[in-house]
Amino acid sequence: MDGNREYTPNLLINRAVVPIGSVGAYKAGHGNATGHHGEIIQGAMRNQDRIIHRFLVTLPCNELYTQARFEPSLQLAGHIIVPDDKAKSRMAIEITLKYLNRSDFGGQLHLRSNIEKGFGMGSSTTDVVATIRAVADAFGRPLLPEIVAHLAVAAETASDAIMFEDNCVMFAQRRGVVLEYLGSGLPPLHVLSINTARDAPLDTVATPAARYSDWELQSFCALSGMIRRAIRTGDPYLLGRVATASATISQRHIPKPAFEEIQVIARANDACGVQVSHSGTVVGLLFNAFCPNLNVMVESASKDLSSIGMAPDFRFSTLHRRHEYAS
């Protein structure tokens, strides 16, 4: 991928606008972020100007979350206190304070998360996003997801697209920009989660970015058509095809153990497809959440997976959030 023009994001970070009347007001701020279960697709493709964009479409998982609380303090002025191993959150606070024109503040951050590190479920990005939201909340300045995305990438180099919540976006994870808005929610999926390497978490930051071949770059372009349609029409089967294709390409870069066997089990149990965390260890069997015999299928698949030593950890649904709203 040498000799290609670089894309320079139009960073909004230094263009802070302080609303009149709110100058000076602040309080302890809260922010939440939901985790994810890897990606439906992750790859890179050339746009019409032939620039290569790395991109991903995240599979959000509402069972996973991080909560942040930020206590701003003028006394601490420039001094920021974060939990031990949370250097990225410190960075996120500095960048967000700067964006809000409040760099004269310091403060203390508290984080609570149920996401384990190293399996590719967004532990780092949820920390960063929850932190950014907590800081913004402290000054009464809710931020658009697009702004959160810019700030998050500035803080941690590459981010998952979880700041967009249930909105599906094709997200350039190293540039913090949306390449394409795909729709307002994934098709109705029920996901059976397998951790293929519980004993071997990955250092996702140290993992080098995949170098895609020319064939792969073109293949992602071909797949982009199918994901657009899958989301537009809410078709879990079509989405499953895209996920399986992207997971298959990913095997050449960050292979998952027992991937072939898992695929066979997915087909045997009428799953829509197999989805992976492209820079992690988790694999998901995707089912149509509206399938009348869903439970039978999922139970049978779980049994098959256990028999190859890949017993699933948990299950979740992309409908979860919408059910919450409805009730």
Add this chain to the structure above:
Amino acid sequence: MLHDHTTFVDYELPRLTPLAPNLVGASFFLMKLLPARFMLDQAERSGKLKPGGRICETTSGTFGLALAMLSAVRGYHLTLVSDNALDSTLQYRLCDLGAHLEIVERPGATGGFQQARLDRVNDYLAQYPDAFCPRQYENPDNPRAYASVAELITERLGNIDTLIGTVGSGGSMSGLARMLRLSNPDLKVIGIDTPASVVFGQKDGPRALRGLGNSLMPKNVDHCQFDEVHWVTAAEAYQATRELHRTHALFQGGTSGAAFMVARWWAAHKPEQKSVVIFPDEGNRYTSTIYNDTYLQAMEGWSDRLLEAPLTVTDPSCHIYRWSRHNWNRRSLGGEPHV
């Protein structure tokens, strides 16, 4: 120099037309624009093609036209090596676009005109070592170019069951098959060739139907992608081209007719399968031939009736005189079928 790389975006992609409840035609104005553009893009990127540089290629058909269009817009010196098969309409157009034409008069000792043309290209490249030769028959950027077509098909139609199209360099069908199979490994792929073409095992000989088939084996044909192969004669293809125009108002070239004949038969026999058929170029180039009744009636093997179904052959090297089919079974050339 920076070009506007979006110049031909709308020209490159096919229009999708339903032909039956389970069959969609993808009609290109000029399919070859897509691989030609992609090959030049890649050569520019890698530095093989410099601004204002020279391009040389052997072609007697639409690939030359595509290169000429791109060279006119992007400012390259284009030399095309061809033979007498180059019709005068196309010749005028190529000249108008500023292409330099070299016509080879005599066939080579082996490999016919195609080898003689290749020899001439190699002479040119020896003279101008900086010149870029796209080599559409072996350049892997030819099959890779078709991503945007796979994108369009899946975005508009979702998953499809069968892909049907003609094979010349093999770029379009091999590339599309490979890309579509990423999301559907069960995709059926039907390739269309013509008798006396070596691509799927016939002995080389004179062929009236141009654009598909070949005298030399193109590297870009990925034989393992094809489930089924059909051979269609020129007269059959032309008749079907007219039928495509009369019944669906699609004004396309002769290879489109060949593909249409096979696709219509397939779709009628596989009502549960969603098929897409590729129509590579439009009909203006063929007004004095395929769209001229006097010309058609004087053709060898002309019949007013279109065949309903192909003959099934088990040996692809047998003498083929009419529309025939063979279960290729995704085997490599000379290899065993996949089970």
